[in-house]
Amino acid sequence: MENKIKAFMDEVIARNGHEPEFIQAVQEVAETVIPYIANQDIYNGKNILLRMVEPERLISFRVAWVDDAGEIHVNRGYRIQMNSAIGPYKGGLRFHPTVNASILKFLAFEQVFKNSLTTLPMGGGKGGSDFDPKGKSDDEVMRFCHAFMLELNRHIGPNTDVPAGDIGVGAREIGFLFGMYKKIRNEFTGVLTGKGLSWGGSKIRPEATGYGTVYFAQSMLKTKNETFEGKTVVISGSGNVAQYAAEKAILLGAKVVTLSDSSGYIYDKDGLNDEKLAFVMDLKNNRRGRISEYADKYASAEFHKGKTPWEVKCDIALPCATQNELNQQDAKNLLKNGCMCVAEGANMPCDTDAVHEFNNAKILFAPGKASNAGGVATSGLEMSQNSLRISWTREEVDERLKDIMEDIHDSCIEYGKEEDGFCNYVKGANIAGFVKVADAMLAQGVI
Numbered sequence: 448m449e450n451k452i453k454a455f456m457d458e459v460i461a462r463n464g465h466e467p468e469f470i471q472a473v474q475e476v477a478e479t480v481i482p483y484i485a486n487q488d489i490y491n492g493k494n495i496l497l498r499m500v501e502p503e504r505l506i507s508f509r510v511a512w513v514d515d516a517g518e519i520h521v522n523r524g525y526r527i528q529m530n531s532a533i534g535p536y537k538g539g540l541r542f543h544p545t546v547n548a549s550i551l552k553f554l555a556f557e558q559v560f561k562n563s564l565t566t567l568p569m570g571g572g573k574g575g576s577d578f579d580p581k582g583k584s585d586d587e588v589m590r591f592c593h594a595f596m597l598e599l600n601r602h603i604g605p606n607t608d609v610p611a612g613d614i615g616v617g618a619r620e621i622g623f624l625f626g627m628y629k630k631i632r633n634e635f636t637g638v639l640t641g642k643g644l645s646w647g648g649s650k651i652r653p654e655a656t657g658y659g660t661v662y663f664a665q666s667m668l669k670t671k672n673e674t675f676e677g678k679t680v681v682i683s684g685s686g687n688v689a690q691y692a693a694e695k696a697i698l699l700g701a702k703v704v705t706l707s708d709s710s711g712y713i714y715d716k717d718g719l720n721d722e723k724l725a726f727v728m729d730l731k732n733n734r735r736g737r738i739s740e741y742a743d744k745y746a747s748a749e750f751h752k753g754k755t756p757w758e759v760k761c762d763i764a765l766p767c768a769t770q771n772e773l774n775q776q777d778a779k780n781l782l783k784n785g786c787m788c789v790a791e792g793a794n795m796p797c798d799t800d801a802v803h804e805f806n807n808a809k810i811l812f813a814p815g816k817a818s819n820a821g822g823v824a825t826s827g828l829e830m831s832q833n834s835l836r837i838s839w840t841r842e843e844v845d846e847r848l849k850d851i852m853e854d855i856h857d858s859c860i861e862y863g864k865e866e867d868g869f870c871n872y873v874k875g876a877n878i879a880g881f882v883k884v885a886d887a888m889l890a891q892g893v894i
């Protein structure tokens with residue numbers, strides 16, 4: 448079996464050797480899916496996984512825009528249309544200076560499996576730009592978004608490809624992008640998700656990724672007769688996913704003691720509460736400040752510059768910032784400190800060695816493609832509401848989100864439970880995500 452995996456990875460590396468994040472994401476899937484395929488006659492000889500690692504389409508384009516001082520800038524825009532076997536391409540847009548083809552290909556590849564897990568008819572895609580919204584005025588962000596959509600609009604549509612937000616793309620950016628699409632195409636459609644409530648957005652979409660991550664962790668904890676009540680929770684990031692993961696964990700009676708950004712983390716020994724979280728939301732979403740300001744405001748908190756929060760003792764860890772933010776040593780620290788559950792809110796935040804540490808220790812570990820699928824699932828619900836031209840209540844959407852997260856958990860158990868009763872959620876998520884897409888690809892022939 449190891450030879451088969453190696454031969455497959457050699458071919459992937461030969462074609463994508465300069466794309467480390469993409470190779471990392473593919474390796475994880477290959478290690479779990481290739482042994483599964485070997486025992487399933489219908490997939491043998493069809494090279495399904497080899498077809499799945501090649502994007503159906505990779506679009507790269509120039510984005511030129513003018514700053515407030517009149518200077519012209521050039522960024523690179525992308526859309527990776529990875530797989531459309533089970534529905535239109537669906538996945539976020541990331542604006543961050545580190546964006547490149549490797550990062551977007553890993554994200555698009557993971558998205559294919561994640562979207563399949565949601566049970567909704569969505570293919571996988573991802574896009575973005577190396578544009579950095581930090582330090583830019585609202586007008587500059589608007590001009591960039593408009594320039595970006597000037598090209599992107601040719602490649603997307605409500606039945607073709609439906610982008611949404613990711614790092615650096617929130618409500619403000621989705622508004623500017625939607626406005627330009629509508630102007631160019633002269634149509635008001637559900638071409639993007641994460642829209643404002645008064646122009647086609649869904650209730651709970653802003654909360655969905657963070658809430659969904661906590662719902663998934665709740666399901667995992669339930670298998671051990673545990674809950675969030677009274678648990679100490681460590682969260683990284685302080686953006687969209689982190690904010691709402693914190694909100695839901697606090698609501699369930701947990702003590703959330705950390706948040707972070709790229710400059711360091713805050714540790715609040717008393718834990719966050721509603722008022723402190725409202726301060727973070729205003730700081731990050733409106734004033735666009737740094738998390739260190741939390742420690743200036745609250746005497747119970749301290750700021751740890753340049754560090755990540757994995758050195759803090761906790762029961763549950765929710766990495767919600769970015770890829771590879773938690774390494775093997777961090778995993779060892781968490782295990783030594785008694786952490787029993789790790790659910791990824793971000794995409795691939797734990798590196799390969801960290802994932803092996805957690806699974807070897809047989810603690811509850813959820814890969815992002817399962818635990819953070821609530822965001823895209825609720826985007827799928829936004830698409831349904833747009834098509835039906837109706838708007839569900841907050842309670843209706845939240846109920847559907849909870850059901851979807853439970854279904855994903857059940858699928859992981861179905862394909863990931865091992866003989867000794869331990870559930871390998873990585874294996875479960877990869878195989879369950881693969882089966883639905885692979886079956887659709889088989890039915891549609893070699894294209």
Ligand SMILES: NC(=O)C1=CN([C@@H]2O[C@H](COP(=O)(O)OP(=O)(O)OC[C@H]3O[C@@H](n4cnc5c(N)ncnc54)[C@H](OP(=O)(O)O)[C@@H]3O)[C@@H](O)[C@H]2O)C=CC1
Pocket residue numbers: 612613614615616617656684685686687688689707708709710767768769770772792793794819820822823
């Ligand atoms: N939004 C969504 O619906 C979904 C998001 N995700 C994933 O969740 C993660 C967070 O996304 P989201 O909350 O939307 O993004 P935001 O832009 O709202 O927040 C990102 C957070 O991560 C921090 N961060 C970014 N890069 C780094 C870095 N290199 N080191 C340390 N911290 C960093 C940011 O800090 P700073 O401000 O200093 O950069 C910020 O606190 C991403 O992995 C994304 O792909 C997954 C599913 C859906």
Ligand SMILES: O=C(O)CCC(=O)C(=O)O
Pocket residue numbers: 537538539540558561609610611612613640794819820822823824826
């Ligand atoms: O809501 C969406 O379409 C995108 C969410 C996303 O980018 C993700 O799941 O990583």
